[in-house]
Amino acid sequence: VTVLPPYVRHDGGHWYLGTANAVYQNIDFVDQFDPEYVLILSGDHIYKMDYNILLDYHKEKQADVTLAVIEVPWEETHRFGVMITGKHNEVLEFQEKPKDEDAKSNLASMGVYVFNWKQLRKFLIDDEMDNQSNHDFGKNVVPKMLEENYKLYAYPFRHYWKDVGTVQSLWQANMDLLHDNPELDLYERDWKIYSVNPNQPAQFIAANAQVKQSLVNEGCQIYGSVETSVLFQGVVVGEKSSLKDSVIMSSTKIGNNVSIERTIIGEESIIEDGCTIGQPGEGQEGITVIGENVVVKSGKTIPGGVEMNIDNCHEFGCIPHNIGEEGAETK
Amino acid sequence: MRDVLGIINDTDIQHKLKDLTRARSTAAVPYGGRYRIIDFVLSNMANSGIKNIGILTQTYNRSLLDHVDSGKEWDLLSKRDGLFILPPTFGYDQFTGSLGDVDHYYNHLDYLIRSRQQYLMLSNSNIVYNMDYRMVQKYYEEKNADIVLIYKNVDLSEKNSFRVLSLLIDNNGQIRDMAASKEKRLSPAIALEIAFMKKTLFMQIIDDCIARGYRDFTKDGLIKNMDKYRIFGFEHKGYASKIDSINTYYKHSMDLLKPEIWKELFFSHGNIFTKVKDEPPAKYQASADVRNSLIANGCLIAGTVENSILARGVTVHPGAIVRDSIIMQKGQIHRGAVVENAILDKDVVVTPGKQIRGEKAYPLVVEKQAVI
16 A cells, blocks of 8 residues: 655645546556556545456446446435436436436445546546646546546445545444444454554453443443443443443543533543533534543533534633643543 | 563473363463463563563464464564574473473573573563563662562462472572472462573573483572572562463453453553454444453454453354353354353354353363354
8 A cells, every 4th residue: 555645846746636636646656557447436435345346347348437326315416426327327427416406316426436547547637737627536537538428337336335524424324333233244254344453452341331232442441331332442431421322532531420422532532520421402413523632621511513622622611631721631 | 671582481281271272382372352371471571672582382383373473563573683483392291390491491592592682581471460571670780680580479378289489588589498399388479480680691500400411490490509599589569370270261361350450461561462353343232231341352242241251253142141251262152052150262152042051160161163
């Protein structure tokens, strides 16, 4: 794996201006491998796909571009680029984020593309020259190729797929894993999801703890109750604390008598004793977010829907981790 | 401690670990849900800054070799020094010894000679503890000692089914008498079979033993030389347990369910490292009821688990009950099955409705891959 960040060059260089521009800026890198095909993916999607099958499909159809598509509810078509396809899954027309009443299809592009590199290379260069372009695959490059009568095919994907670009969808994707038989199976032995795995001991579930319908990771210590929640590594849940419908990231410590609902908490935050976070109420339906490295002082009540981080936590009477008024706070 | 060579002795055959050591050495016996026993001493050495470590192994070493691999998890994958496996050079079962075996050491003297380190940290592979060895070296220098033995004070009423090295230590910390015996106790101090000395002194002791036909490092190398060398005792005040039988394995594994011991062992002087696997989080279904247990990642729990240790990838189906037991990797406990006071080795399947019961004082051991 090679990470390709934007870099400084003779003209000074600049940030990636769009998805297509990001690849354009790395044409030389791709050329080194002289590939026949290029697979373009997004980093913020949750799904399991065997790209071999996608590529075989691309070859079988002798396509110029293959786009993976998934059926979405009609009321959500306005969030996606949708494809109108023919009998053989050939793409006839493309609508980028159509208004609900205008949508002619609910086959949404997943942002997973197979291109023939030589063609894509040419289109990327042309697109770069086009001042009107947003330099985006979905908005510019793909429609342009369709316009010029290239052969675009849709590859229908029928398994779990989630774009987690918003707080709500990230939270939902986590909750989706908690059913007894979730659509996305993390436990398939021959299709593991690999990650960086920190070195932590097995999780400890205390005698008075209760853990139900949850995912819990190594290094966690649970003394309270955890229900329909996802806990990353090294999270501590104190005695008589209760956690519901929440996602707690690595090394966050939750004290005693704390109650948390529908909340995402970032890494290494501290929730002191007696806090109440994310309780539902009038106008408080949203998911509560506590950023990383925040200390929620004891006894605080944080209403549902609040988004707190180290920059605005003072407004809620909380402090960033390690720079407390009385000096360092590390416990 | 770059100037210290680490030697881990895994040549002792712990016959009383029965089925657990049928196909693996003591060092490679799974422990605490995701570790092997050797991880403790190996991590102690790595955390103390020892960069050159040799492991003396026995014949059944596939499992150990697979586990330690290149040593990269302990940061020992390096062009200079690193991790060395010192395989047996003769039928290992011809000898029984306690603190290492003179013949084993002698056959690997070459490794000692070629190592650049001046000092030697020696430890048996079957001790579960978290310790900063730098304190030992400091003590060695302070006392101007020739050898430092690490000991622990134990309850004199505690019975041991094995030979232990009992110590009598004077006020200055110097060891004045030693006895290797099952029953004889000179004081509450028991050596943990961990020693620190100069490499050249160690080689000299081995050489002296070989020259006189002696084979037991403890009796011949240490006890007989008590007046010749300044041997000091360094007390390990923290937790330490020696795994030498099914009973000690079971009892000390269950010690991990005490949060203070769990914390001390895994977080006090540095982390305990192990071979990391890509496992998803442990999943607790709506019907799960888990209490006072250690659960590793990759477990799927829909039944009841109490006072138990579940290793990676264990499945407990709805209505199954696991109590006071240790279930190693990928065990499957099916619907309605009951497992009590038992140790299930890797890949054991307990089919629906079956009951496996041992006694607390005599836990039942089920061998690898058994289907019940």
